[in-house]
Amino acid sequence: MLPDxxxxxxxxxxxIAAIIVLLPFQLLIVYLHLPGKQLIxxxxxxxxxxxxxAKVDVSGPIPKAGTLIVSNHVSWLDICVIGSVLPVSFIAKADISGWPLLGLLAKLQSTLFIKRDRRSDTANQSNxxxxxxxxxxxxxxxxxxxxGDGTIVFPFKSSLFSSAELSETDRPIPIQPLSLVFSQLGxxxxxxxxxxxxxxxxxxxLLPNMLHILKSxxxxxxLTFHAPVNIVEAGGRKNLSTLTHRIVQNGVACTTAGALSQGEADNVEAAVLEVSAKPLA
Incomplete structure (x- = not known):
């Protein structure tokens, strides 16, 4: 057993070796607009x-192209966990773009940076x-x-669902809830x-948290991907926010309980979806 x-x-x-080896290739792909920028x-x-x-246990339907995935947030490691199983770009607060190294890595994964504290930018960011x-x-x-603390999921901010509004094509954007849980140790x-x-x-x-994980x-x-929903089915942006929060919190609760079989978990989720389909406002 190695010392900590x-x-x-x-x-x-x-x-560090991975960064040194892979970073030049990703820079080349991004700036020359070559295919495969999500593979590296x-x-x-x-x-x-x-x-x-760290191991990742994935269940549920994998999100299709053009899907907005909404997940609970526990740690900086969430990015690596989700990004390891799915070609995905993240939506992050704007100040992360200025972080040393991490900001560059985020940009190279086509992260979309938004300013959550400026309402005047909401429309542009949604577009x-x-x-x-x-x-x-x-x-x-x-x-x-x-x-959050990995067990309780805080309420979702409905303003962040503005991109789910009907587009010019009148096609509702699919929204897929995702429950993320640090579930097992050894x-x-x-x-x-x-x-x-x-x-x-x-x-x-950030550094103490990184150090704890590196020692672990x-x-x-x-990761539990739930069935996708959309704003039309939910009956509005606020209802969509509430519905997806319920689904994610239920998924987290089922995993942390650790006592449900997959069939039982599916039955619980179906029951939650049935209840959530009722008017929320």
Missing amino acids: NLRVFLRLCVI PMLFHKIILWAIG AMQERLLKGDRLLLFPEGTT GIPMSRCLRIKYAWIGDVG YSFTVK
Whole structure:
């Protein structure tokens, strides 16, 4: 068993080597507009997860092209977990674009940066999101607007669903809820006390959170993709926000409970969808 400091050092070496090797290729692909710009980010995320001993357990229908995916947000590692299984671009707050290295990596994955505190930009940002979706991009949004503790999902901000409004083609944008849970440590279900240590919340700095994950033994993150919905089915933007929040929170609850079979989980989700179909406003 390796000492913590040596484990962290070796894992950082692998991650740094991956950046040095893959970054020039991604720069070339992006600036020359060559095909396959989403393949290298997926490979990079897979390498990071392999280096830190993280496994991803995926269930549910994989989102199709042109889908807006809405997920709960727990940690910076969410980007790597989701990006390792799906060619996807993320929607992030604008100030991340200025972060050293991380900002560059985000730009090279075609991240769409938005200014959430400026209402005057809402229409332009919504149009930009809708344009990307209609072109066939998969976009991922964390509509809580912050990170949670991995068990409780904060209410979704309905303003971030503005791109789901009917487009010029009158075709509703598919919205696919995704539940993300840090579920196991060393093959054993995580308790809430353990799960919260992997969450980047409150006054926890980015570097201490990264250090904890780099020191960690093998752990598993569960991704559950739920059936897509749209604004017409939900009956409006606010109802869509409430409905998708219910679905994501239910998915998180089913995973953290750890006692449901897949069939039982499907029955619970069907019941939630039936209830959620009723008027919410």
